[in-house]
Amino acid sequence: MSVATLIFITALTIFLFFFKTVADTNELTYNMTSQSDKSITSTLKIPTAYTVSGAEVKQSIYKINDIGVDMVVDGVTYYKTLDPTEVNVSGINVDRNYTPTYVRDTKGDLTLLRFD
Structure with a gap:
């Protein structure tokens, strides 16, 4: 009986250790x-509105060739074939926060990135 009790306590201790791990x-x-x-985001917590600054939007436009998708910022479309060294992004307010919207196709590939 003492051996069975010892095995039970040992098994219980190991179970608690694995549960905590x-x-x-x-x-x-x-x-x-x-x-x-x-x-x-986890489904267990309430998601908050994700925003990015205007500076991050400008940086994204400068990296548009690496991102590989068209971007729309306040109704202005920046195409993925754009030369980042010649683009005029002076209309983007760096102090404003933008909400990104990700447009995907049926396969889940990103096709458009919209900042409103």
């Missing part, structure tokens, strides 16, 4: 994911 791993994964990619 899995809970810690889940918490760490959630924290790393939420800090590394702001566009990924």
